[in-house]
Amino acid sequence: MSYIGKTPAIGGFNMLDGLTASATASYSLTLDSTAFVPESANHLIVSLNGVIQKAGSSFTVSGSTLTFSSALTSSDSIDFVLALGSVLDIGTPSDA
Numbered sequence: 001m002s003y004i005g006k007t008p009a010i011g012g013f014n015m016l017d018g019l020t021a022s023a024t025a026s027y028s029l030t031l032d033s034t035a036f037v038p039e040s041a042n043h044l045i046v047s048l049n050g051v052i053q054k055a056g057s058s059f060t061v062s063g064s065t066l067t068f069s070s071a072l073t074s075s076d077s078i079d080f081v082l083a084l085g086s087v088l089d090i091g092t093p094s095d096a
Helices: none
Strands: 013-014 026-028 042-048 059-062 065-068 076-084
Touching: 042 059, 042 065
Parallel strands: none
Antiparallel strands: 013 076, 026 065, 042 076, 059 065
């Protein structure tokens, strides 16, 4: 199907609730005050002190817990956490 203008973007792109840095490495991810569980760390863009962090080495995710590779301080700033959609489960394709 053709469109006039830009093709609509589909997917679940969500800016997660703000996090306040403290003397810990682990933070709970929430969306609208509800626990948010991303598919993997690779589905997140995390900005810490104005620098985009590398998933897997700078931070990891287990369930709804985001864990930085080292503890932060109250002077650090977690600018944002952006979730880049979810894996689409299309089920089992039919033969037709």
